[in-house]
Amino acid sequence: MADARRDAKDEQLEKSRVSPQDSVLTTDQGIPVDDTDNSLTVGQRGPSLLQDFILREKLTHFDHERIPERVVHARGSGAYGYFQVYDDSLAEYTRAEFLRDSSLQTPVFVRFSTVAGSRGSADTVRDVRGFAVKFYTQQGNYDLVGNNMPVFFIQDGIKFPDFVHAVKPEPHNEIPQAQSAHDTLWDFVQLQPETIHMMMWVMSDRALPRNYASMQGFGVHTFRLVNERDESTFVKFHWKPKAGVHSMDWDETQKVAGKDPDFNRRDLWERIESGVYPEWELCVQLVPAADEHKFDFDLLDPTKIIPEEEVPARPVGRLVLNRNPDNFFAETEQVAFCLSNVVPGIDFTDDPLLQARIFSYLDTQLIRLGGPNFPQLPVNKPVADVRNHHRDGYHQTEIPTGRAAYHKNSISGGCPALAGGAAFRHYPEHVDGELIRKRAETFADHYSQATLFWNSMADWEREHIVAAFRFELGKVEDVAIRAGVVGHLNHVDHDLARQVAEGVGVPVPSPAGPNHGRRSPALSQTNLVGDPVPGRKVAVLIADGSDSGLIATTGEALVDAGAVVELLAAHDGVVQAADGGRIEVTRALPTMSSVLYDAILVPGGPTAVTNLAADGLAVFFLTEAFKHAKPIAVHADAAPLLDRAGIDPSAPGVIIDQGGDTAFPTKFLDAIRTHRFWDREVKHIPA
Numbered sequence: 001m002a003d004a005r006r007d008a009k010d011e012q013l014e015k016s017r018v019s020p021q022d023s024v025l026t027t028d029q030g031i032p033v034d035d036t037d038n039s040l041t042v043g044q045r046g047p048s049l050l051q052d053f054i055l056r057e058k059l060t061h062f063d064h065e066r067i068p069e070r071v072v073h074a075r076g077s078g079a080y081g082y083f084q085v086y087d088d089s090l091a092e093y094t095r096a097e098f099l100r101d102s103s104l105q106t107p108v109f110v111r112f113s114t115v116a117g118s119r120g121s122a123d124t125v126r127d128v129r130g131f132a133v134k135f136y137t138q139q140g141n142y143d144l145v146g147n148n149m150p151v152f153f154i155q156d157g158i159k160f161p162d163f164v165h166a167v168k169p170e171p172h173n174e175i176p177q178a179q180s181a182h183d184t185l186w187d188f189v190q191l192q193p194e195t196i197h198m199m200m201w202v203m204s205d206r207a208l209p210r211n212y213a214s215m216q217g218f219g220v221h222t223f224r225l226v227n228e229r230d231e232s233t234f235v236k237f238h239w240k241p242k243a244g245v246h247s248m249d250w251d252e253t254q255k256v257a258g259k260d261p262d263f264n265r266r267d268l269w270e271r272i273e274s275g276v277y278p279e280w281e282l283c284v285q286l287v288p289a290a291d292e293h294k295f296d297f298d299l300l301d302p303t304k305i306i307p308e309e310e311v312p313a314r315p316v317g318r319l320v321l322n323r324n325p326d327n328f329f330a331e332t333e334q335v336a337f338c339l340s341n342v343v344p345g346i347d348f349t350d351d352p353l354l355q356a357r358i359f360s361y362l363d364t365q366l367i368r369l370g371g372p373n374f375p376q377l378p379v380n381k382p383v384a385d386v387r388n389h390h391r392d393g394y395h396q397t398e399i400p401t402g403r404a405a406y407h408k409n410s411i412s413g414g415c416p417a418l419a420g421g422a423a424f425r426h427y428p429e430h431v432d433g434e435l436i437r438k439r440a441e442t443f444a445d446h447y448s449q450a451t452l453f454w455n456s457m458a459d460w461e462r463e464h465i466v467a468a469f470r471f472e473l474g475k476v477e478d479v480a481i482r483a484g485v486v487g488h489l490n491h492v493d494h495d496l497a498r499q500v501a502e503g504v505g506v507p508v509p510s511p512a513g514p515n516h517g518r519r520s521p522a523l524s525q526t527n528l529v530g531d532p533v534p535g536r537k538v539a540v541l542i543a544d545g546s547d548s549g550l551i552a553t554t555g556e557a558l559v560d561a562g563a564v565v566e567l568l569a570a571h572d573g574v575v576q577a578a579d580g581g582r583i584e585v586t587r588a589l590p591t592m593s594s595v596l597y598d599a600i601l602v603p604g605g606p607t608a609v610t611n612l613a614a615d616g617l618a619v620f621f622l623t624e625a626f627k628h629a630k631p632i633a634v635h636a637d638a639a640p641l642l643d644r645a646g647i648d649p650s651a652p653g654v655i656i657d658q659g660g661d662t663a664f665p666t667k668f669l670d671a672i673r674t675h676r677f678w679d680r681e682v683k684h685i686p687a
């Protein structure tokens with residue numbers, strides 16, 4: 001049977017793949033080499049020779065291995081897959097074939113990233129996540145370069161260098177790495193209140209995604225869809241994950257950053273390798289051109305959302321990631337997203353942030369990838385034909401034939417010919433006005449939507465937001481900056497400002513005005529449910545004397561539902577089951593940690609429970625998982641172990657099998673679907 005993952009892009013990539021299989025070692029010039037371990041010297045202990053081209057080539061190539069990392073979003077992970085619309089319902093709005101024709105499966109490459117950290121920084125830091133999609137359409141490449149949050153820090157791209165300089169490590173000592181909890185970022189925030197809405201998102205659990213597969217994505221800006229009649233409809237793009245939207249606990253993310261800095265990267269890789277393909281639904285919010293001014297915010301302001309209760313997010317298609325790259329550098333590092341990559345039927349708006357981005361991405365690729373031929377790199381190369389009169393430049397890898405490199409020409413029969421009706425046409429927007437360097441008045445309200453976000457959160461989400469502000473501002477040395485930020489929060493919600501002020505030791509300001517009371521339920525993670533079980537990791541704590549029955553029945557149910565089950569014991573190898581059989585250990589407990597798992601199962605067996613209760617690592621494993629609000633399923637025998645771990649057996653998300661409970665696996669799976677029991681009282685747990 002043909003591999004469904006073979007598509008036009010993969011076939012194109014195949015031509016660039018080079019395998020070491022059945023090959024002999026050569027220089028870059030193809031000259032066979034029989035010794036790559038010893039330099040050419042005069043005698044055994046004599047000097048090395050300049051003529052040793054094998055030594056020189058090896059060192060030179062190595063010396064030139066690095067390219068500049070991305071100035072932001074340096075840390076990332078990518079995968080290939082496809083996108084397909086459900087039907088032709090967008091045909092009346094856009095000329096873009098890949099959005100109109102449900103028979104087309106468009107190959108994609110998607111790169112997820114953090115923003116502030118360097119290429120080698122940890123995955124699980126508090127940060128925005130990039131969600132960049134390159135569609136290799138038959139009409140050329142389209143790049144939708146979004147984030148996992150629907151708004152941005154600033155309204156005008158001219159502020160981007162200021163913002164990035166503020167959030168990155170401070171320039172005098174390059175501290176802190178991949179963290180926003182420092183003076184310069186919060187100084188920027190207090191002086192630039194347009195950041196406040198985005199800071200609410202960044203202080204929420206959205207900044208701590210459990211994995212890329214349970215992250216929402218947003219195009220952020222208002223773009224245009226343009227149809228054959230050159231009519232424009234405003235559009236906001238959303239990616240909604242099939243797994244639902246799920247985050248981690250702040251304490252947990254910090255520990256994971258040490259235990260497994262590649263946590264999100266590994267998860268994406270392993271899902272795809274094991275066939276649990278991450279999947280999202282593309283949804284669009286469409287606003288007719290005539291409604292441009294009907295909102296109480298400006299559609300061109302990227303610090304605003306269109307609440308889904310006002311304009312529904314309409315599902316139109318499906319994105320599936322099903323192929324890992326072969327080489328990280330060649331593909332994930334060299335992929336070059338450009339906002340200027342649009343196809344006929346999709347166009348820009350006058351959003352001043354977007355306009356700056358249209359310039360900046362192409363510009364950055366020129367320095368990052370060393371010249372204008374980066375679109376020829378295999379990962380960037382369109383599957384659509386590329387023909388033009390561009391010539392030369394560093395790293396030209398194609399051989400354009402013929403004599404005429406100009407238009408118009410008669411020598412090449414006028415080719416390449418102008419495209420005619422299929423060409424990209426800019427939306428013929430009518431523009432009229434004086435040149436002015438001033439922010440639009442319609443961009444002035446920085447608080448209402450921050451309040452909307454706060455009002456829409458569940459209690460536990462609010463608690464986490466307050467804790468995050470307290471943590472971040474608590475790390476700010478300049479108390480005046482802390483107070484400045486609290487002053488802005490006071491315009492968002494007085495109670496929020498009060499709680500933060502009390503945590504960071506600044507005066508509680510007097511109320512700035514009433515909270516408008518509006519909510520948008522679509523913003524709360526509580527309402528963004530899906531099926532998170534496939535790909536989730538369950539740890540089974542075992543020891544000599546474990547009852548293999550529960551492992552078999554529950555384990556089977558978990559695996560059937562797509563979960564990954566790992567058996568952890570004090571040592572690798574095997575443990576002796578209660579019935580005398582052998583249970584193979586997946587991983588030794590000392591090499592793992594509860595923070596790397598989503599749920600814990602402890603099978604019965606009195607001896608095993610005694611053994612586990614005597615093992616500090618096993619006890620801590622449970623205590624910590626409980627603190628992080630994870631589902632814990634145990635056989636009734638394990639009561640003493642729960643007791644040692646300080647776990648209340650009647651707490652939500654603690655499931656106990658009294659023996660022979662056939663519904664036990666289902667109850668456990670339901671608990672894993674719940675993801676976390678955030679309402680658990682865990683303040684007294686020291687883990």
Ligand code: HDD
Pocket residue numbers: 070071072073076111112113129130131132145146147151152156157158160219220221302335336337353354356357360361364365
């Ligand atoms: Fe940006 C990278 C997303 C504003 C300039 N940005 C970059 C990436 C993502 C975003 C996902 C990584 C792409 C990849 O994986 O290679 N950026 C956004 C979003 C923004 C945004 C959603 C606001 C809506 N960015 C923004 C502005 C500017 C830039 C206003 C400059 C005026 N962004 C860049 C950049 C980067 C980049 C410097 C660094 C590496 C790259 O482009 O390829 O040009």
